Amino acid sequence: xxxxxxxxxxxxxxxxxxxxxxxxxxxxxxxxxxxxxxxxxxxxxxxxxxxxxxxxxxxxxxxxxxxxxxxxxxxxxxxxxxxxxxxxxxxxxxxxxxxxxxxxxxxxxxxxxxxxxxxxxxxxxxxxxxxxxxxxxxxxxxxxxxxxxxxxxxxxxxxxxxxxxxxxxxxxxxxxxxxxxxxxxxxxxxxxxxxxxxxxxxxxxxxxxxxxxxxxxxxxxxxxxxxxxxxxxxxxxxxxxxxxxxxxxxxxxxxxxxxxxxxxxxxxxxxxxxxxxxxxxxxxxxxxxxxx
Numbered sequence: 001x002x003x004x005x006x007x008x009x010x011x012x013x014x015x016x017x018x019x020x021x022x023x024x025x026x027x028x029x030x031x032x033x034x035x036x037x038x039x040x041x042x043x044x045x046x047x048x049x050x051x052x053x054x055x056x057x058x059x060x061x062x063x064x065x066x067x068x069x070x071x072x073x074x075x076x077x078x079x080x081x082x083x084x085x086x087x088x089x090x091x092x093x094x095x096x097x098x099x100x101x102x103x104x105x106x107x108x109x110x111x112x113x114x115x116x117x118x119x120x121x122x123x124x125x126x127x128x129x130x131x132x133x134x135x136x137x138x139x140x141x142x143x144x145x146x147x148x149x150x151x152x153x154x155x156x157x158x159x160x161x162x163x164x165x166x167x168x169x170x171x172x173x174x175x176x177x178x179x180x181x182x183x184x185x186x187x188x189x190x191x192x193x194x195x196x197x198x199x200x201x202x203x204x205x206x207x208x209x210x211x212x213x214x215x216x217x218x219x220x221x222x223x224x225x226x227x228x229x230x231x232x233x234x235x236x237x238x239x240x241x242x243x244x245x246x247x248x249x250x251x252x253x254x255x256x257x258x259x260x261x262x263x264x265x266x267x268x269x270x271x272x273x274x275x276x277x278x279x280x281x282x283x284x285x286x287x288x289x290x291x292x
């Protein structure tokens with residue numbers, strides 16, 4: 001496929017001012033509703049590709065976490081048996097359950113947006129219109145990962161899906177590490193992420209790959225693991241193809257692929273639902289698609 005240099009340059013750019021305004025409108029609308037319902041008990045934070053400025057026009061939804069300040073999910077899996085016993089002895093379960101909190105967030109959004117606010121497994125989706133983009137609103141508690149009983153290793157957010165699975169994420173660390181990587185690659189890291197996301201979208205539209213076969217999060221995290229030297233070519237096309245080829249090669253070596261991390265650098269990327277085989281196949285297809 002001959003993707004012109006002009007189109008690759010366009011793919012590398014951040015979304016337009018018009019699209020950004022629609023993202024901000026969605027964010028402001030959700031913030032207003034949450035403040036009216038919960039006051040200072042919650043903080044509303046941007047997360048995902050919009051906050052990290054790796055979103056592209058076809059995927060310009062906003063991800064918003066509504067985090068209740070009074071509660072948190074602990075991860076005590078690294079504690080000794082003695083420290084686990086201490087934690088359980090001096091901890092109490094929240095009277096205000098996470099399930100109730102999610103129901104209250106949903107109700108507040110329904111009161112404002114009506115049927116446009118639809119409950120999903122992980123979030124409440126607020127459908128967009130001509131004024132705002134879609135917003136995925138994730139009710140969340142804080143999250144603390146303990147190294148010892150009195151030693152917190154990392155803090156982030158946690159939420160429970162409607163299927164009962166507790167998910168932890170670290171949006172602040174993700175954002176900071178993405179900024180650092182972008183600085184270390186003279187701004188090319190985020191450009192390459194956008195190029196590969198646009199490549200994914202066009203390949204899906206042309207039925208080369210299945211829709212939703214590669215999440216935006218997975219693409220961004222894979223690219224983040226590539227050393228800065230692969231982002232130093234004279235054109236965006238060369239950078240994107242070099243990065244895709246490096247990831248493809250790494251995915252073929254289990255000892256390397258298993259050590260790929262999420263952008264937060266606090267969770268392994270390919271030791272759960274995401275697999276090296278999926279990443280390997282996609283990057284080879286992207287490398288061919290972007291050839292001159």
